[in-house]
Each structure stands twice: as structure tokens, then as C-alpha cells.
Amino acid sequence: MLETVILTIAKIIIFFAVLMFFVAYGTYAERKVAGGIQDRIGPLHCGPFGLLQPLADGLKLFFKEDITVAKSDKPTYYIAPILAVVPAILVIAVIPVDENIMITDLNIALLYFLAVSSLSVYAIMLGGWAGNSKYPLLGGLRSASQFISYELVLGLSIVCVAMLVGSFSLRDVVLYQKDMWMVFKQPIAFICYMIAAIAELNRAPFDLPEAESELVGGYHTEYSSMKFAMFFLGEYANMVVSSAIATCLFLGGWYAPFSILPFIPGFIWFLIKTFLIFFFMLWIRWTYPRVRFDQLMGMSWKVLMPVVLLNILVTGFIVTFGR
Amino acid sequence: MGIFESLKARFGEAIGDAREFRGEETIYVSKEYLKNICLWLRDVKGFNFLVDLCGVDRGVGKTDRFEVVYLLRNMDTREQVRLKVRIRDGERVDTVSDVWPTANWHEREVYDMFGIEFEGHSNLERLYLPDDYEGFPLRKDYPVRGDTNRIFYEGGAKTKYKPKRNDTTILNMGPQHPSTHGVLRVILELEGETIVDACPIVGYLHRGTEKLAEQKTYFQVLPLTDRLDYLAPPSNNLAYILAVEKLLGIEPPARAKYIRVIMTELARIASHLIWLGTHAMDIGAATVFLYTFREREYIYELWEMVAGARFHQSYFRIGGVKEDLPEEFIPALKKFVDTFPRKIDEYEGLLTNNKIWRVRTEGVAVLSKEDAIRYGVTGPILRGSGVKWDLRKAYPYSGYEEFRFEIPVGEVGDTFSRYLVRLEEMRQSREILKQAVEKLPDGPIKFEPGKYSFPDPEEVKGSRANIEALIHQFKQVIEGVKPPVGEVYQAVEAPKGELGFYIVSDGSEKPYRMRIRSPSLINLQALPLLVRGHKVADVVTAIGSIDIVLGEVDK
Amino acid sequence: MYQAISPYVPVLILILLAVLFGVVTLLIAWLVRPNAPYSEKLSPYECGVEPLQPGKLRMSIRFFVIVLLFLLFDVEAVFMYPWAVMYKPLGWWGFIEMALFVIILFVGYIYAWLKGALEWE
Numbered sequence: 001m002l003e004t005v006i007l008t009i010a011k012i013i014i015f016f017a018v019l020m021f022f023v024a025y026g027t028y029a030e031r032k033v034a035g036g037i038q039d040r041i042g043p044l045h046c047g048p049f050g051l052l053q054p055l056a057d058g059l060k061l062f063f064k065e066d067i068t069v070a071k072s073d074k075p076t077y078y079i080a081p082i083l084a085v086v087p088a089i090l091v092i093a094v095i096p097v098d099e100n101i102m103i104t105d106l107n108i109a110l111l112y113f114l115a116v117s118s119l120s121v122y123a124i125m126l127g128g129w130a131g132n133s134k135y136p137l138l139g140g141l142r143s144a145s146q147f148i149s150y151e152l153v154l155g156l157s158i159v160c161v162a163m164l165v166g167s168f169s170l171r172d173v174v175l176y177q178k179d180m181w182m183v184f185k186q187p188i189a190f191i192c193y194m195i196a197a198i199a200e201l202n203r204a205p206f207d208l209p210e211a212e213s214e215l216v217g218g219y220h221t222e223y224s225s226m227k228f229a230m231f232f233l234g235e236y237a238n239m240v241v242s243s244a245i246a247t248c249l250f251l252g253g254w255y256a257p258f259s260i261l262p263f264i265p266g267f268i269w270f271l272i273k274t275f276l277i278f279f280f281m282l283w284i285r286w287t288y289p290r291v292r293f294d295q296l297m298g299m300s301w302k303v304l305m306p307v308v309l310l311n312i313l314v315t316g317f318i319v320t321f322g323r
Numbered sequence: 324m325g326i327f328e329s330l331k332a333r334f335g336e337a338i339g340d341a342r343e344f345r346g347e348e349t350i351y352v353s354k355e356y357l358k359n360i361c362l363w364l365r366d367v368k369g370f371n372f373l374v375d376l377c378g379v380d381r382g383v384g385k386t387d388r389f390e391v392v393y394l395l396r397n398m399d400t401r402e403q404v405r406l407k408v409r410i411r412d413g414e415r416v417d418t419v420s421d422v423w424p425t426a427n428w429h430e431r432e433v434y435d436m437f438g439i440e441f442e443g444h445s446n447l448e449r450l451y452l453p454d455d456y457e458g459f460p461l462r463k464d465y466p467v468r469g470d471t472n473r474i475f476y477e478g479g480a481k482t483k484y485k486p487k488r489n490d491t492t493i494l495n496m497g498p499q500h501p502s503t504h505g506v507l508r509v510i511l512e513l514e515g516e517t518i519v520d521a522c523p524i525v526g527y528l529h530r531g532t533e534k535l536a537e538q539k540t541y542f543q544v545l546p547l548t549d550r551l552d553y554l555a556p557p558s559n560n561l562a563y564i565l566a567v568e569k570l571l572g573i574e575p576p577a578r579a580k581y582i583r584v585i586m587t588e589l590a591r592i593a594s595h596l597i598w599l600g601t602h603a604m605d606i607g608a609a610t611v612f613l614y615t616f617r618e619r620e621y622i623y624e625l626w627e628m629v630a631g632a633r634f635h636q637s638y639f640r641i642g643g644v645k646e647d648l649p650e651e652f653i654p655a656l657k658k659f660v661d662t663f664p665r666k667i668d669e670y671e672g673l674l675t676n677n678k679i680w681r682v683r684t685e686g687v688a689v690l691s692k693e694d695a696i697r698y699g700v701t702g703p704i705l706r707g708s709g710v711k712w713d714l715r716k717a718y719p720y721s722g723y724e725e726f727r728f729e730i731p732v733g734e735v736g737d738t739f740s741r742y743l744v745r746l747e748e749m750r751q752s753r754e755i756l757k758q759a760v761e762k763l764p765d766g767p768i769k770f771e772p773g774k775y776s777f778p779d780p781e782e783v784k785g786s787r788a789n790i791e792a793l794i795h796q797f798k799q800v801i802e803g804v805k806p807p808v809g810e811v812y813q814a815v816e817a818p819k820g821e822l823g824f825y826i827v828s829d830g831s832e833k834p835y836r837m838r839i840r841s842p843s844l845i846n847l848q849a850l851p852l853l854v855r856g857h858k859v860a861d862v863v864t865a866i867g868s869i870d871i872v873l874g875e876v877d878k
Numbered sequence: 879m880y881q882a883i884s885p886y887v888p889v890l891i892l893i894l895l896a897v898l899f900g901v902v903t904l905l906i907a908w909l910v911r912p913n914a915p916y917s918e919k920l921s922p923y924e925c926g927v928e929p930l931q932p933g934k935l936r937m938s939i940r941f942f943v944i945v946l947l948f949l950l951f952d953v954e955a956v957f958m959y960p961w962a963v964m965y966k967p968l969g970w971w972g973f974i975e976m977a978l979f980v981i982i983l984f985v986g987y988i989y990a991w992l993k994g995a996l997e998w999e
């Protein structure tokens with residue numbers, strides 16, 4: 001019993017460390033990729049190739065003065081940044097990195113993912129509300145409506161996958177894809193999932209809640225120092241886990257593509273695929289302009305919703321009558 | 324029959340005398356009939372465009388102390404006429420802001436600077452200075468350093484905004500905001516995310532250039548003009564220098580004209596590059612910004628070769644330019660001319676056919692042809708609204724009549740049209756540069772050096788030193804040029820629109836009155852028109868699309 | 879050995895760790911950072927001027943409409959999860975049932991659309 005608990009804690013700490021590593025070097029990757037796309041170099045001076053840049057950034061933020069806005073709603077003001085990182089960390093509990101490497105194999109893993117990840121809207125909502133300032137509040141409101149609109153699409157695109165697999169366990173979902181990845185069976189669900197995931201992450205081109213050009217910083221305008229860093233951390237952690245979940249759902253998790261290079265262990269494949277999706281998100285951000293709020297809402301409700309509902313019906317039809 | 328004769332025939336005694344100086348007609352009219360005259364000129368004579376409206380203080384002791392000057396233009400026949408109303412201190416003038424809406428801010432500025440009140444004006448408030456400011460700075464008896472013992476402005480005075488409706492939210496945007504392109508402030512009245520009304524507030528960067536110019540000799544004013552549209556200084560220099568040359572009645576040699584054209588067309592490209600980069604960044608496409616800055620950097624290097632300075636060159640001189648082009652300049656410029664079209668294609672590849680870019684710009688911030696003219700909008704915005712109007716073609720200056728180029732015109736008048744117009748303008752500027760490099764004539768670069776500008780340093784103190792040049796140098800330093808009594812208006816097609824200088828000379832070495840018609844300010848006035856009914860995000864798009872630069876807005 | 883504990887125990891531990899991580903990080907930052915507040919620094923951001931209205935602003939009714947729509951559709955989507963997992967055992971009968979359900983959902987959706995609830999003005 002005790003051994004199991006210790007083993008579990010060890011596993012959790014390793015997973016957590018890997019996540020944090022990914023988050024730290026996610027910021028580095030973002031800056032390097034942006035630099036490459038924009039015909040410049042990116043971080044260079046902290047360590048070889050600027051590799052120590054994330055550490056330097058973190059340290060800097062620790063030593064920054066924290067400004068707590070007068071007349072802010074103190075409890076919510078302090079809780080919001082913590083809430084921003086917690087959901088992303090919780091999701092790693094159910095991510096199967098390899099057939100037998102995962103923290104816990106919940107049979108409701110997908111539901112757990114949906115439930116936990118929807119918590120992060122509270123961070124943004126409360127953060128926007130607590131500052132007693134208009135720009136963050138407008139950002140928070142936008143974010144909440146954006147988040148719930150895309151939450152539906154995200155959930156329904158997962159339904160498409162669950163219908164084929166017949167299970168909510170992420171491990172089962174990956175095992176199901178041994179011969180053929182889900183992305184070939186459910187391309188529409190994959191596209192919907194990716195759009196919804198990027199929108200939920202508030203990443204460009206859907207980064208309206210924090211649209212710098214209109215709302216300055218959006219919901220974290222009034223945050224500084226480490227509290228700001230927590231929002232930042234939360235965003236990247238969410239990106240990493242979203243990419244990981246997408247890998248499990250659609251890209252065959254730890255399986256090598258077309259069973260090539262079998263000597264490479266599964267978890268390496270998993271990390272490579274996760275990084276590719278992560279890179280895809282960066283690529284989009286530095287290429288596309290930002291959509292407008294009404295257009296964003298319209299896309300969710302008027303385009304993606306009917307498409308994904310139809311996809312469910314068609315999937316059902318093929319599964320039932322196609323065999 | 325000229326304008327003066329027909330006015331005289333129609334209004335008789337209300338029309339005073341007329342004067343002509345350097346081909347510009349000035350007609351004095353009585354203030355009682357001003358509005359009728361304006362309406363008649365607009366509706367019957369086709370003077371649909373109010374170019375400029377400004378005040379002049381004729382001096383403390385004069386009986387009719389103030390003059391209000393109206394510069395009208397008929398855009399079809401290209402006729403221009405200047406109307407003047409003379410009033411005593413304390414007298415009021417009828418507003419013409421209901422004849423030409425563009426007069427609204429002009430009249431507020433005149434009120435702000437001279438204290439002249441306009442009868443029937445809808446919101447006669449100070450334009451630049453804070454509401455609790457005392458005194459009218461452009462009056463001749465106002466000290467140039469201001470009243471240093473008192474602090475007038477303690478902030479917060481300009482926060483009085485009356486909401487149009489009582490169920491709306493007021494959102495203050497600027498002066499410290501990343502996408503108002505400087506210290507512009509816009510008060511937005513919102514219903515949810517939809518804009519009910521917008522109220523631009525300017526003046527945070529007001530430096531009193533017009534007052535400063537009255538204290539300096541004609542040559543010393545030149546560096547002040549650099550700071551107007553600081554993204555395209557050669558255009559400002561050119562407008563000012565051309566105005567002074569017109570006042571003096573001189574023409575620069577052909578080579579100087581060509582060099583000026585090269586510099587100003589580079590300025591147009593540089594300015595449009597900044598516009599494109601920041602505009603795209605406002606809409607969220609951050610990458611284009613870095614690309615355009617890459618090319619702009621090259622232009623700044625070209626400028627550095629010619630003028631020694633990258634930003635504020637002050638390279639033009641009265642009657643020519645300071646120095647001849649260095650040897651390495653022409654090859655470097657040729658390289659730019661050859662590679663630049665590919666760069667524009669690169670920007671277009673990222674934006675023009677991008678679906679998100681299209682939905683963000685098409686149908687957003689539409690300005691109709693009629694409104695554009697009514698609001699006195701000029702430059703790419705006017706052309707984007709479908710008016711084929713370019714001062715380089717309408718009143719060619721500095722040898723532009725010798726170049727072949729097209730005037731791009733938009734169809735819809737939305738943000739996307741303006742985007743296409745500016746991109747095409749960059750291509751046309753490149754075309755002009757190409758022709759200028761091919762046809763660049765040899766010869767002198769100054770008109771009578773020594774008489775209108777400093778003599779060659781070698782002649783003053785060097786191998787070719789002579790007493791005549793030394794005397795010229797002395798005269799230039801002590802008093803500079805002395806133009807005859809008169810007044811001129813000279814405009815150029817600056818990257819942002821019609822940049823005009825109206826200079827009144829009293830025969831001394833300093834301008835008696837210098838008025839800057841800055842395109843950004845007047846274009847900005849149309850902002851509420853553009854954004855009403857749109858979303859918050861569109862305000863940023865509209866500001867970017869108008870392409871303001873605050874140095875010019877606030878003067 | 880591994881299954882000796884409930885699969886939810888790791889989740890509990892993780893929750894503790896995650897909250898601890900947040901709190902400890904903020905605590906460390908609180909210990910090491912400088913603190914020099916004055917009233918202008920602590921004023922809410924309003925682009926460099928004094929706030930024109932209190933920060934808690936009037937908000938558009940559109941936001942609430944979106945929330946209502948979300949509630950409606952999300953509750954209906956919740957029914958789909960158990961159905962999706964049991965889809966294959968249910969066979970064609972399950973398909974027809976869900977088809978009917980989705981059609982009813984669609985009718986409501988089209989109604990909302992026609993009523994203009996999906997328009998952002």
C-alpha cells in the first residue's frame with residue numbers, strides 16, 4: 001500500500017517535471033519559432049543558443065514588484081492566478097504517454113479532461129472581474145463567452161471519437177488506433193477539435209480575451225510579477241496538455257506512424273507528436289491575423305456546431321449500417 | 324468671368340477687394356454674408372472642398388485685429404480661392420461647419436489659438452489645449468514661453484464627456500494604449516461591444532510648432548517641420564521649402580528637383596511600410612510588422628548616405644538641397660528599386676488573400692465618396708473612397724509632371740480598399756524612383772547658393788575662400804532670406820494626404836504667420852463616422868487604416 | 879500491487895500538488911520581491927487617465943444569451959456521452975433514438991438562430 005502511494009507520488013512528480021520542462025521550453029520554442037518566421041534570431045544571449053532564457057525569465061518575474069490594484073476584490077484577485085495553472089496540471093493525471101506509462105487509468109478519463117479543463121475559465125473570469133478595471137473585465141467577459149461556445153464543439157468532437165471506441169479511457173482510445181489513426185477515420189472531428197482547442201486556449205487567431213491591440217492585456221492587464229507569470233504558465237501548460245490529448249485522441253498516441261522505426265520507444269513518439277501539434281499552434285499564431293469577436297462567436301455557433309452534430313449522425317449511421 | 328467678378332455681381336457690397344500674389348487669389352468678404360457666400364460658392368460654383376481654415380492675428384493695435392482665412396477648392400476645375408474675413412477683437416463669425424463638416428475641428432482650433440468664437444458651432448471647445456487653459460497662444464501678445472509662473476493643466480480637465488444615451492458604457496482608449504499609434508485618446512461609448520459613438524481627443528503632443536515658427540528665421544523653421552510627420556520627414560521639408568520658394572518666387576535647378584522627388588518618394592514608401600506593419604499588427608498579424616521594418620531599415624540607410632541623418636534629415640534647402648548625392652547612393656537605390664516589388668508580393672502573400680484579413684477589413688470603417696469630400700479627407704483615404712485625386716497630378720510640383728505614374732483608386736471605401744490603394748501607391752512610388760534614377764540630370768543642386776542658402780563651406784573657409792561668399796555667409800546667419808510681403812499656400816501629396824503650408828510674410832526674415840494644414844488631423848476627424856455601429860476591435864482597425872501620426876495631428 | 883489503491887487517489891494527490899505549487903510559488907515571490915506602492919501605481923489601468931466610471935461596468939445582454947444557449951446545449955450534449963460509449967451495443971435502435979434526439983436539438987437550434995440569438999447584433 002505505502003509502496004504504491006510512494007510510487008504514485010514519484011510518478012506524479014516525474015510527470016509534473018516533464019510538464020514544467022515542456023512549458024518552460026514551450027516559451028523558448030515560441031520565441032525561437034516566432035523569430036524564425038519573422039526573419040530574426042530570437043533569444044540568444046542566455047546560455048548557448050539562449051537556452052537558459054526561460055530560467056532567466058522565471059527568475060526575473062520572481063523579483064518583479066507585485067502591484068495589487070486598489071479596490072480590487074482581494075480573495076478572487078489572489079485565487080485567479082492559482083486557478084489558472086491548477087486545471088492544466090490536473091489533466092496530466094490521465095494522459096497515457098505509453099501503453100503502461102501513465103499516472104492513473106481512469107475509465108472516465110475523457111469526461112475528467114472535459115470537466116477539469118473547463119475550470120480554467122474561472123481563472124480568466126475571476127481575474128478579469130477582480131481587478132476593478134474595465135479592460136480586464138471586458139477581456140474576461142469575452143473569454144467566458146468564447147470559452148463556453150467552443151467547449152460545446154470540443155465536447156461534441158470527443159463524442160465522435162468515443163462512439164467509435166466505446167470507452168472514455170484514454171488508454172483504450174489509443175489502443176483502438178493501433179492499426180489506423182483516428183485522424184483518418186474522423187478528419188472532421190479532428191479539425192473541429194483543433195479549432196476548438198486553440199479557441200479555448202485563447203491562442204491567436206482566437207486570442208480575443210487578451211487582444212493586445214484592443215484590450216491591451218485583456219484579463220491579466222492588472223496582474224504583474226509572479227501572478228502574471230501564473231497566467232502565462234497556465235496558458236502554456238494548457239497548450240501542452242491540449243496537444244497531448246489531441247495526440248491521444250487523433251494521432252495514435254504512442255504508436256509509430258505506419259509502424260515504422262519500431263525500435264524507438266512509444267513515449268518518444270508521443271512526445272514528438274505532442275511537440276508537432278504544439279509547433280502547429282505556434283505556426284498559426286505567427287501567420288494569421290486575429291478574428292473579430294462576433295465573427296468568432298458566429299463561427300462556433302453557426303459553423304462548427306452544426307458540422308459536428310452532423311458528423312455525429314453520419315458516424316452513427318456508418319457504424320450501424322456500414323458494417 | 325473670374326470668381327471675384329461673379330461674387331461681386333452676386334453679392335455686391337459684401338465683397339471687398341481682391342488681391343493676387345504668386346497666382347493665388349484672395350478675396351475679402353464681409354462677415355455678415357460669409358455663410359451665404361460659402362453656400363453659394365459650394366452649391367453654384369462647385370467649391371466642394373474646404374482645404375483649410377485658419378486665423379491670423381494682424382497685430383494688437385489694428386482695428387480689425389483678426390482675419391479668418393478660408394481656402395476653398397473646386398475639385399473638378401482645380402480652381403482655388405482664398406476668402407478672408409476681418410473682424411475686431413471679441414467679434415463673432417458665423418460657423419461654416421454646417422457647410423463643410425471638416426470646418427468643425429478647424430474652427431475649434433482657431434478658437435483654441437486665437438479666441439475667435441464661431442456663431443452656431445455645435446461644440447466650440449478647445450481642440451488642443453486643456454479646458455482650463457488661460458489665454459490664446461497664437462495671439463501676437465501671448466508670450467512665446469507661455470506664462471511660466473502658473474501651472475494650467477493638472478490633468479483630468481478633458482474627461483468631461485456627456486454620453487449620448489444613458490444605457491451605455493464609457494470606455495477610455497488612450498492616450499496610453501498600444502494601438503492608438505501614439506498619444507491619441509478616444510472616448511468610446513459602447514453598448515456591449517458595439518460602438519454608439521466615438522470622440523477623439525487630441526493635443527497630448529501639442530508643441531506649438533506654428534507659434535515657434537514665428538520666432539525663427541525661414542531657414543531655422545525647417546527642422547521643426549521634420550517633427551510633424553516624423554515617419555516621412557522629407558515630405559514635410561518639401562512642403563515647407565516649396566512654400567518658402569513660392570513666397571520668394573524662385574525655382575530650384577532640375578537636379579535638385581529630382582533629388583527631392585527621390586527623397587520624398589522614399590519617404591512615401593517608408594511611411595506606408597510603417598503603416599502596413601502597424602496596421603497588420605493591430606489586426607493581429609505580427610509577422611508582417613517585422614518584414615516591413617526590414618525594408619524600412621534599408622530606406623533609412625539610404626537616407627543616411629544622403630543626409631547623414633536617418634530620421635530627421637532637414638536635407639532640403641531653400642532653392643535646392645544641401646549636398647549632392649554620394650557616389651554609392653545610386654547603386655544602392657537601384658538595388659532597392661529592383662528588389663522591392665518582390666517584398667510587396669511577400670506582404671501581399673501574407674495578407675491580401677488571407678480569409679481572416681479579408682473579413683477583418685472588408686466592409687469595415689466604410690467612408691463614402693461624398694462624406695470623404697465633406698470631411699476634407701485627403702490622401703489614400705480619399706482615393707480609397709473612389710475619388711481620383713492626387714496633388715502630384717492636380718497641381719504638379721517639384722517636377723512631378725515629368726514622371727509617369729498611376730493614381731490607384733479604391734471602389735468601396737472600406738479598410739480593404741485603403742489597404743489596396745496604399746500597396747499600389749508603394750508600387751507606383753517605386754516606379755517613380757526607377758524613372759528618377761534613369762533620368763537624373765546633371766548640374767547644380769542649388770539656386771544661387773549664398774543668396775538663399777548658405778554658400779559652399781569651401782568658399783567661406785577653405786581653398787576657394789572669397790570675400791563675397793563670406794559676406795553671404797554672414798548675411799545668411801544674421802538674417803537669412805527676406806521674402807516680399809505676401810501670402811502663399813503650398814501643398815504636397817504627403818504619404819498621409821495633403822500637407823499644406825500657408826505662410827504670411829510681412830517682409831521680415833521671420834514668417835509672420837505659418838499655418839500647417841496637417842492631413843492626419845483632418846483625416847482623424849472622420850473617425851467617429853467610420854466606427855459608429857462597429858465593434859471595439861474595429862476602432863483599432865479604423866485608426867490604423869486612417870494612418871495617423873501624432874506628431875502631425877498635434878503639431 | 880498497482881491496483882491496490884483506487885484510481886482516484888493519484889488524482890487527489892495531484893490536486894494537492896497543483897494547489898501547493900501555485901501557493902508556494904506565489905509565497906516565494908512574495909518573500910523576495912520588492913514592494914513600493916503609491917496611489918497612482920495602484921490605480922486601475924484606464925490608458926493613463928483617471929477612470930471615467932467605476933470598473934464594474936454595465937455589460938451587454940448578449941453575454942447572458944450566450945450563457946443560456948450554452949446551458950441548454952451543454953445539458954443536451956451531456957446525454958450524448960453515455961450514449962456514445964454504449965453506442966455499439968445499442969445497435970441501430972440506438973442510432974434512431976439519438977437521431978431523433980439530435981433532430982429535436984436541431985429544431986431548437988434553428989429556432990434560436992431564426993430568433994437572432996446567435997447574432998452578435
